[in-house]
Amino acid sequence: MDFEIFVHGEKAAELKPVTSGAAPDFTLLDLKGNEIRLSELKKTVLISVFPNINTRVCSLQTKHFNQEAAHHPEFDFLSISNNSAQEQRQWCAAEGVDMTILSDDGSFGRAYGLLMETGPLKGRLARAVFVIKAGEIVYHEILKETSEEPNYQAALDAAQ
Structure with missing residues (x-):
């Protein structure tokens, strides 16, 4: 299914995201250099x-989920962007955030169909939230407009 992404109302990319079924496995490094494998x-x-x-x-999105992670130890929270690990570390230090943030080398974005290949955000990931239980995608939200925040409560409800 094609999915259009907009930046401030202007079409920026078309994606074919994975939204159901088995969650594609991935391995990315956290900010300490440890491998995190979804499976x-x-x-x-x-x-x-x-x-x-x-x-x-x-x-805002990352800070919000960092706060939720502190209240929900029963879940594993992963934040993923394709910023460099150094950029992510600097941001975490400046904002006082201590959570699992992963730097995508492109493998996650391609596996989930979230890597924007054209437009002003070429090479960046689309804004999205997934909930995965027992290896299956049980919830997804892919935001059409990159300047909007996700529905935090819906994601948390799906994770319960």
Whole structure:
């Protein structure tokens, strides 16, 4: 299914995201250099995906899920962008955020159909949220407009 992405109302990309069924497995590095493999996580996983940690909405999204992670130890929260690990570390230090943030080398974005190949955000990930239980995608939200925040409560409800 084609999905259009907009930046401030202007069409920026067309994607074919994975939205149901088995969650594609991936392995990415966290900010300490540890490999995080989706298939090795045993809890329900909430994945927050965003284009650029150094923008207002991405920062709000990441801070919000960081706060939720502190209240929900029964879930594994993963935040993923294709910022460099150094950019992510600097942002976390400046904002006082301590959560699992992964730097995508493009493999996650391609596997989930979220890597924008054209437009002003070429090479960036589309904003999205997934909930994965027992290896299956049980919830997804892919935001058509990159300047909008996700529905945090819907994602948390799906994870329950």
